[in-house]
Amino acid sequence: MSRSKLYTIVLVACCAGWLYIGFQFPLNQEGQQHDVTLCVIKQVTNVPCPSCGTTRSVIAMIKGDFASSFQWNPLGWLVGTMMFIIPIWITFDLIFKKGSFMYTYQTTENWFKSKWVAGPAIALVLANWAWNISKGL
């Protein structure tokens, strides 16, 4: 994949993420329960998917409530941090005409292809999924 294609995909994904957070934020005020979800799996099967609760988790994180953020979905910590860091990183890369993000992406991708990393990662995602289902998100 070329550098410009990767940067475009990631930037568009981050922008869409922030827009969605901006749309969901007012709906997630104290004591309010909302029913807006885009998750296909949850709509069809009524069972939460591995990443259900990430939006609520990121919103809790923005409010500074890291404990309940973890309770909603630990993946929210990862997604929230990524959404915050990656646009800054890519802007830095574009200004100074470097490829440090591209390099890190490829290194991480290769790292995840080894079974010693992929195995535990899959196990963690499955465990988190089981927790999501038991929480009834």
Added chain:
Amino acid sequence: MDAQKVDLFIMTNAKFFEAHHLGWIREQLIQLDDAQWPTVQMQQYKDPTTLLIVSLLGGSLGIDRFMLGDTGLGIGKLLTCGGLGIWAIIDWFMIMPATREKNMAAFQNLLA
């Protein structure tokens, strides 16, 4: 290489590549040395139709991207529930061309 062999290869493997790449593939194979024929035949290509089925069923978990070898994008789709469901829908249409591109890259690697 023998034109008949090449045409047989093109006929059996046409579905793995973009139609506009086939002419170029044929030219390259005809220029290829006979000794490299077994390596060309051994190369496994991914079937775009299989990937489409996987994308329809497991697209929002990113399984299609993992299968294609785009581990990074796969993780991205998995963590965001198929990119809020939108990326998953886009990939229903993008996964077949993407598979053919991957096959083309694999074929080019073979020649290099």
